[in-house]
Amino acid sequence: MRKTDGVHRRLTVAALLALLALVGCASTHAPPVDPHNIILFIGDGMGVSHVTAARVESGSLNMERLTTGGFLATHAVGSFVTDSAASGTAIATGESTVNGAISVSPAGAPLKTVLEYAEENGMATGLAVTCSITHATPAVFVAHVPDRSDDVLIAEHIAAGGVDVLFGGGLGYFLPASALGSLRKDDRNLIYEMEGEMTIVRTEEEFNELLGRDRSDGERVAGLFYRAHPPVEYERAPSLARLTAGALDILAGDEDGFFLMVEGSQIDWAGHENNSDWIIAETLDFDAAVGIGMDFAERDGRTLVVVTSDHETGGYAVLDGSVAEHRVSRTGFTTGGHSASMVPLLAYGPGSSHLGGIHDNTFLGNALIEHVRSVAR
């Protein structure tokens, strides 16, 4: 018995050592699950056909560099077809709500957003968009307002929100009624209120100057380049890709990591217009920004990149063309509004592997919140 016991003990010790070696191996060599940084790209209104048409015309997309994929279902509370406010809220907070609601519950209670969790966890935060910064998709990350059309109130929430980088249009909502170009009816000057804390740039020249100079640690920047919405893709300056590069340049200086949301806002408007050429131009403009994000993530190795959409717009279908000639020749639309079709979900980097598959849009919001709450330092 004694001898057998000894063998037993030696075997048990050997097994334990082997197990410890395995565990040690796993913790030393497995890639980190939690990212240090997150870049979330939202192509507003971008369904599978929008991506298809852009890929045919360009030959390839930066979106193809993302390595995990799936679909998000987009239904809202009480509405089969969502709007950008409800679906944006789902992505920003992990909670479904009613159409029109900006990160509040159907009863009007504020819902905490991934950007707010990121701020709470010491991360730097940013929003870069091709619409007014007060529009639904950027608004859901920082404002809590029952009515998406209340741009004036949304601007006040944004001005008080503590976001480190704000790039887009909508300057008029931040200017007092007495100022040229104001879209407010009161005398609050949100630019003045923010200027103590934020560097404000209004032109491409000022934007370039800002990026070319040394900035103080933690310098916060608002680039509001247009009175309301920026113009279409070929008239916009700086481009969304430039805004993305600028935002990354500023945010990457934060040693606690960052959360950046980049929106291709006007893919949706092109879908509402049932304008296939405009859809393709805006989707490629968005894809160029995705390329900037992927260049950063591939270099950095600690950045989760997610590309998705809030809903499909246009009931858009690609019906004929030539892959060899990079040409889409026949398309169709089934609506001037949104459809209920699922939207693409693409991901790359640490934390991306469990995002694959088919999910409700709230799944993405909850996954992002989980990541920023346990972000790798």
Ligand SMILES: [Zn+2]
């Ligand atoms: Zn829309």
